[in-house]
Amino acid sequence: MTMRVLTLGLLLTTTACSMTPKLTLPTPPVAATYPVEIDGEAVPEWQAMFADARLQTLITLALSENRDLRMAALNAEAARAQIRVQRAQGLPSVNLDTAYTRQRQPVGVARAGGGLNTGDAAGASFGQVTVQAALTNFEIDLFGRLRAQNAAATERYLASREGQRAVRLTVIGAVADTYLAERLAEEQLQLTEATLAEWQASLTLARQLHDAGQSSGLDLAQAEGQVRQAQADVAQRQRERQQATNGLVAAVGAPIPADLPPPISLGAQPIRTALAAYTPSDLLTRRPDIMQAEHELSAANADIGAARAAFFPRLSLTGAFGFASAALQTLFQSGNQSWSYAPAVSVPIFRGGELKATLDLSRIRTSIAVANYEKTIQTAFREVSDGLAARATFSTQRTAQSEAVQQAERRLALARLAYRAGVTSRLELLDAQRTVYAARQTMLSVRHAELTSATALYRALGGAS
Template sequence: MTMRAFPLALLLATTACSMTPKLALPAAPVAPDYPIALDGEAIPAWRGMFGDPRLQQLIALALTDNRDLRIAALNAEAARTQIRVTRAQGLPNVSLDGSYSRQHQPGSVAGAGVGLNNAPSSGVTFGQITAQAALTSFEVDLFGRLRAQNTAATERYLASRAGQRAVRLTVIGAVTDAFLAERLAEEQLSLTEATLTDWQSSLAIARRLHDAGQASGVDLAQAEGLARQAQADLAQRQRERMQATNALTLAVGAPLPADLPHPIPLMQQSIRTALDAGTPSDLLLHRPDIAQAEHELRAANADIGAARAAFLPRLSLTGAFGFASLALGGLFNGANQSWSYTPAISLPIFRGGELRGNLDLARLRTSIAVATYEKSIQTAFREVADGLAARATFASQSSEQQAVVAQAERRLALARLSYRAGTTGRLELLDAQRTAYAAQQAVLITRRDELTSATALYRALGGDMITETPR
């Protein structure tokens, strides 16, 4: 190896150094199995999960117009652009410069500048034209500082992409929850309107009987109380329906189309509730928020490498090659060539604790990223466990609640027959009406909660990310 090649080989060997510590992901701080293990179906894409055509159209619209998803996409694009900015710091900056200057020097100065005593007393006027290509302050990455910064930028871009997928899954869940809330409000409103009509008819009958002396004031007061309660419930249901529609509009991100398919009633909604939860380790592959936290951890670890390398020398190169001439016609003659080459090395001596502070801060942020990563896993485990607990109990609760409705409606039918036959009083009929109304409201709420819990489990398992790639 020649003496000229030796410094180059040494330089290339030095640039292979890296100050970034090796990262070992912490073990998942959760149990190896869920508290409840249930068999289920494979997790489908969202169109297979939510079978209502109206809901499908709303989700598709939200994936186009929802502002949270749009912001997440822009953040991902900004992070991708930041990679280009960071990479550019490790490349030479080359510029092409041209200039023209004209100046006048008095005779005494002009003669002294060239060692002559016979310069014209009036002085010398001349112009100069230069053209050159310049390499400005190109840093040779001796200890991997720029490489670590580039790694951190890349990991943050990947984190933003995972965050975009997490937002997409959140949007699907938010639209579904808002849709179910609107369906509940609409069906409760319809039930309240029908109940109010029924109770107003009962009130009219009670008034006629009271006026004829065939019913007591207690019966009339009871009927009036039920009718007024239904009136109050009607106002509440109308408000809830309007607010639910507003929430659904916000979740979708656009006004609801007028040509949406007719909705399927809550009790017949085709939302899957039997989903295969797999094992907690599957969450590391399927949950985009966990992937986001992992990339943030890797980025923070790369920041440590950049902070370490800042303590070490920096080598920068500056050079220029061009031409200089007093006349444009002879500018590019070989004799008019000009060049300069300036390697420079810089070693920090005193920065007032800035470098040590940056390193300590990078280490602290890495510790925070580790805790965030572990917390993401724990949160995911809890959400899946909650979903499995809901799935294990809602089926029986819904079945029993429907049995309560059937029993209340049977009691109401018998109370009407008994009242018409004169074997029971009106208070018994009114109580049966109130019980049936409450049971019908409760079964709707239970069904909505069951469907909402299925949606939550779908999100907790990262369902849409398993089978579909975000657009």
């Protein structure tokens, strides 16, 4: 009875001690404000951020087919299962065991062992039926080792959940980026093909003037070289378009459906670019990668507690209660009860430095987790700052480039009239044509960069909560 009372008292004190140090998150190693502060609209859900119906269809498909996202979900489920495994180690393990044994002893051994005189002259035979419920090596967590392991498993599960959110946000951004790259490649190809057709018409005119003796062979050679260059550019743009399509298929994780909504040009893309930035402190609770790093830090800190607790004694309990009888029909009679009770204490004496090394390793891993947490915050701060800087300048750049295109087109129109009138040389017209071509290509690139920077800012802000 005294032992039972003692064990009950120990059980009641299982939550009295913890070796896990208190975790204090480091001060974010970034400035309190961004270098550029711009007001704007709140970060919307991705459906509102990317209002292009074609792009929405592709993102929806990617969220169900992308393999990175699928693996992240499976990793989260695996971490969740690990929590159940870890918690089960802190609960009693009870087994129901049944057995039947029968043996024969020589008559001399039987009489010496207990005076059995049943059986024939050569010996005695007897049987036994047992049924018992057994509690095996149940550890009483006096110093919080199991609780620290449970806490670490829980934090790693939460980290995997945040990792799943981070991958989901990355997939959305990757599909948007590859879609915009595919749109850019397609529109660049269309521009190059239109330019080639225009330059081929100019070459036809140059041949006519040359045949009529109104232009030199130099003008004709320049026109032919210009057409050949445009043909080479078309081949390059075709290759880039196919490669962009391949990248889009890889980002989605499935073949592109044939019945997608019609595409929207880069110039008319409804992607929101006027996003408002959260403060650096707000990013700590909005960015899934920062939350993931924080949970990983908490898990590493809990590992320190488990490593510390391993230095102290472990108290375990093994017990059994059941019935034993020589006959099955009398097994459950009150006089056939049997029980055993065996508490045990294990004190580490010599482990070859394993416990100290494990504790040191836990502390080092916690320091690594702190550095990773701080680095993740710094990366987030930079990404948001870059996004805000892009947003502050792209509008001005796009307006200026649009005006540059208009001026180049005006110059080309004047150069074409002057060339046909014989006022200027073919070289002036050639230069004007190339200037328009380059300005239009640059305009497409600027608009593409503006849209991709808006997508990057959306990811940097952690998407919608």
